[in-house]
Amino acid sequence: MFVRVDHIGVAVEDLDAALPLYRDAYAMPLVHREVVEAQGVEAVLLDVGENHVELLAPLGPDTPVGRFLAARGPGMHHVAYQVTDIERTLDALREQGMRLIDETPRIGIRGSRVAFVHPKSTGGVLTEIVQPAEGH
Numbered sequence: 001m002f003v004r005v006d007h008i009g010v011a012v013e014d015l016d017a018a019l020p021l022y023r024d025a026y027a028m029p030l031v032h033r034e035v036v037e038a039q040g041v042e043a044v045l046l047d048v049g050e051n052h053v054e055l056l057a058p059l060g061p062d063t064p065v066g067r068f069l070a071a072r073g074p075g076m077h078h079v080a081y082q083v084t085d086i087e088r089t090l091d092a093l094r095e096q097g098m099r100l101i102d103e104t105p106r107i108g109i110r111g112s113r114v115a116f117v118h119p120k121s122t123g124g125v126l127t128e129i130v131q132p133a134e135g136h
Contacts, residue, residue: 001092002081003082004051005051005079006052007053008079010074011074011076015055018074022055028046031052033045034109034110035059036107039106040059040062040065041058054109077126078116079126081128082130082131085131097121099118100117101115101117105129114130115129
């Protein structure tokens with residue numbers, strides 16, 4: 001079902017304040033920065049081998065990441081798994097009784113197609129399913 005771990009999402013209050021730890025101290029190359037209005041975040045991707053760490057800063061307090069930070073503070077937000085066919089994967093998860101936050105994929109960072117699975121179905125871990133855009 002899953003091809004690999006695509007990224008670990010980390011909620012931060014301020015991207016520029018968080019970057020020195022990840023980019024400089026951890027020596028993770030910054031490869032992409034983007035505002036994703038549909039998800040209410042500004043996101044940064046940093047490379048870790050073939051995988052990524054995604055830093056997420058909310059665009060406002062009433063966004064999912066804004067509410068996460070208010071309730072839990074900065075830290076791990078989600079784990080994302082890469083797939084080759086997101087619709088087929090969502091159908092398989094649905095058949096297994098998983099509670100989907102997104103019934104259909106939406107557009108994520110770098111044009112990827114993404115959907116989230118509710119943490120109540122995944123042992124308390126918010127899970128993102130990612131089908132990368134062509135060329136990524």
